[in-house]
Amino acid sequence: METIEELTGRVRAFAAERDWQPFHTPKNLAMALAGEVGELLAELQWLTPEESARVMADPEHGARVRAEIADVTIYLVRLADVLGVDLLAAAADKLADSAVRYPVERARGSAAKAPRDQPPVT
Template structure:
């Protein structure tokens, strides 16, 4: 599981990767968001036609598991870079969102239900 230190290190490594290649000019929030969406689409494509049971066991598949892992890595890299460019602490943003969701989706109101609760 990632900690703040792990995310900080990843952010620095992804930033350095971009700087070494002079890619900062292309790393606008719009472009990074579009790239992130594309990578999420590639992840979805790997899982699209699997049954729920197959999707739960996907990492046991010697061919599909590594592809899913690589796509998740791509998603994380683009998300990390987008947060960096926007000066957002990714872990803090996730904690804040989780706290907001806990208020909106109380255990009593949401237990065992996938229904959307309006703000």
């Protein structure tokens, strides 16, 4: 299994071999990432919740979803690399912040986004 650092290095080398660094600005990479997320959404758009939960069981559809997830991952890794963001540290920090923002006793079973929308602790 490849580490995030190894993947980052491979993506960086892939771009360098093609001399794509001038095009890999944060703005361009974020836009490309958004486009790939849109393509992933398109694969799931008209499925019922039940169908979307089973999408990987269909070999053809599952392969398309997997490819779109890979595209999203590659662009996210490249954007983080260009910006000097440690993806794992950023994710860990965000998860810790979210644990404070959404304490278990207030957030369990609730889809409320903002703490003010969460039910009071009883």
